[in-house]
Amino acid sequence: MGLTLTPIPERLSPLSAFRRWIGLLQILIPAGLVLLVVVYEVGPARWIQDGVGDAYHFVAEILFYGTVGPLLAFLLLRFLGRWLEERETSELQARVLAQAREHAQVSRELSDDALQTLFAASMLLASLKSTLPDLPPEAASALREMQQSLDRVIRQLSDHLQA
Helix, strand or coil: CCCCCCCCCHHHCHHHHHHHHHHHHHHHHHHHHHHHHHHHHHCHHHHHHHHCCHHHHHHHHHHHHHHHHHHHHHHHHHHHHHHHHHHHHHHHHHHHHHHHHHHHHHHHHHHHHHHHHHHHHHHHHHHHHHHCCCCCHHHHHHHHHHHHHHHHHHHHHHHHHHC
């Protein structure tokens, strides 16, 4: 009754995809930050310092660097949070699927056992009917009805198992 689940192939693994994203982010984020700082320092920062003065330049740098870092941290943590939610959902779905498979297997085994028991009981009734030919008509009728009921249940269970 042990259930074995096949492992997720590496190409489909959420952890593998997450590792690729992290590897890509490790390259893109520092490169993007360097590019952003260079563009800012050569463009708007120089214009503010030369055109408006050091005090405004200082305030502009505080605003620029004070928003870029926290915004980047927010986006990265949001991305990680979504990934964790997806992973938890995937794990929950895998557990539910495993339980459903196990339940289906137990159900099949129980149905098969019940079918075999009912068939044996039907055979026993047929045997009783043939070995006791001088049964009273009421007893013979009861045995026949019982055997017909058992045969009907056997057919229904068999049809259910095949479906």
